[in-house]
Amino acid sequence: MKRALLRRLRLSDDRGVAAIEFGLLAPLLCAMIFAGVEFARIWMVSRQFEAAVTGLTRHLARYPEYDSKVRSFAPPITAALMPFGSTSGLNCVVYSLTKTSAGMTLNFPAHVLFGSNPGIAWSNVVSADSYVLGETVIVVSASYKYTPLFGAFAGAGFTLSKSYATLPAFNRRYPWNAGVAPDKYVY
Template sequence: MPHPLTFVAALRRFRRNRRGSAAVEFAMIAPMFIALLFAILESAMVFFASQVLETATQDSARMIMTGQEQNAGKTQTDFKAAVCSKIPALFDCVNGITVDVRNFPQFATVSLPSPIDANGNYVPPSNYSPGGPGDIVVVRAFYQWPIFVTGLGFNLADVSGSKKVLTATAAFQNEPY
């Protein structure tokens, strides 16, 4: 049987030894730090993608506002192609972007339904009514951005399937073309 003093002495030596404590502390903190880092990067990507979609929508909506789309007899597919031509390789434009164009007689009558239903599902609107001279027009573009960092209470997703619906809107009165 070992002598009790050697066991107590070994415990004292163990308690005083600090080698490896930094590695243990890093192993405890690293997963949370890495998750926070990925959440920050994902948030930045979502905001960047949202801004790209907003810019493309604003630029494309100008063609409706000036009457170019209406005079050329363009369709919703043509307008969507115009929006997609202004977006770099950040989106799956052909299958992912949805455009919704509605006209109203005056700003007070503008009423837009949400593309997200009560169950949290994305229901893409598919209207294309660019209106005529002097009409109020609201152009909206939607894209479902995939979200990867959803743990630790951080979740940007607002529809089922861990996706965030990015929305870009342009509201204006058509010029008298």
């Protein structure tokens, strides 16, 4: 009787094994695919954010007087370069500085283009030692609140920050024609 019971309980039938294996591995496979998509999206958004800050700074360097015409063109240019064309979650401040005998001084009050001040002081980006007396530099500091695609339900996210400084095009020391990039990346 014991033998008959053991024979009946033998698992010699392997139908459905593939379905069970798939059921066990499918969540892991989906998690790996979602992680790959999210990492690709993070990379794309961070590159677009950096390109937007860089492009805005270079645009502003052409017009360092920062008049009303420049202020009206800066937001659409930035929005076009931002990830998904959206400036929600973006904080951006523009500075124009000139080196004087007292150090670096603001040419005009800091202008907030989007959101609020991103909390990156221009003094963390520009050193007076890098410039000669009377030289002007344009600085754009920005931060962008990134919300992951699959973290939106939990309210997860993090902040990308970038500051970019460049010499304006009118500057006598502007070395663009010499083939030397005058830009300074600050992370």
